[in-house]
Amino acid sequence: MIRITRKMEFDAGHRIPDHRSQCRNLHGHRYVLEITLEGEVHDAPGQSDNGMVLDFSDIKAIAREKIVDPWDHAFLVCQSDTAVLEFLKSMPGHKTVVTTKVPTAENLAQLAFDVLAPAFTQRYGKDLVLHRVRLYETPNCWADATRETESC
Numbered sequence: 001m002i003r004i005t006r007k008m009e010f011d012a013g014h015r016i017p018d019h020r021s022q023c024r025n026l027h028g029h030r031y032v033l034e035i036t037l038e039g040e041v042h043d044a045p046g047q048s049d050n051g052m053v054l055d056f057s058d059i060k061a062i063a064r065e066k067i068v069d070p071w072d073h074a075f076l077v078c079q080s081d082t083a084v085l086e087f088l089k090s091m092p093g094h095k096t097v098v099t100t101k102v103p104t105a106e107n108l109a110q111l112a113f114d115v116l117a118p119a120f121t122q123r124y125g126k127d128l129v130l131h132r133v134r135l136y137e138t139p140n141c142w143a144d145a146t147r148e149t150e151s152c
C-alpha cells in the first residue's frame, strides 16, 4: 500500500463565537487542505495512471468539486451563530457555508473528511481509501481527521 497526498488551498472567513480571545471576531484564513489517499500502485503499462495510486489531478478534481470551490471565498458560519447568519443573509448572493458545528480547524477537517470519503469511494471503489484530511488554519495550526478504523 502507498499513501499519496494532494495539497489544495482556499481562502475563507469564519469566527469562533465563544472563543475567549481574538477568534470570536470575524476574520479569515488561507486554509491549506491536504488529502491523503491509500491504495495500490497501478501496474498497467501504457495506461495514463501506470505507476500511480491515483492521478493527482483526479484528487484535485474531486476536492475542488466537493470542498475547495464551495468553500473558497465563502464565510463559514455555524448554524447556531444567528447574529452572523442573519447579517450574511441580509447580503443578497453572499457566499455562505452553514455548518452544524462551530467552524474550528478540527470540525472543518472532519466535515471535509466526511464529504470526501464517500465521494472517492463512489468514484473509485473500496480499493482506494481516504486515509486522512489535514486542514491548516494557519501555517502553525492544523487538525487531522482520519479513518476511525485506522490501526497503528
Ligand SMILES: Nc1nc2c(c(=O)[nH]1)N=C([C@H](O)[C@H](O)COP(=O)(O)OP(=O)(O)OP(=O)(O)O)CN2
Pocket: 016, 023, 029, 103, 104, 105, 106, 137, 138, 139, 140, 141
Ligand atoms: N484547537 C483550536 N484552537 C484554535 C482554533 C481552532 O480551530 N482549533 N482556532 C483559532 C482561531 O480561529 C485562529 O485562527 C488561530 O489563532 P492563533 O492561535 O492566534 O493562530 P495564529 O497563527 O494567528 O497565531 P500566531 O501566534 O500568530 O502563530 C484559535 N484557536
Ligand SMILES: [Zn+2]
Pocket: 014, 023, 027, 028, 029, 137
Ligand atoms: Zn480563525
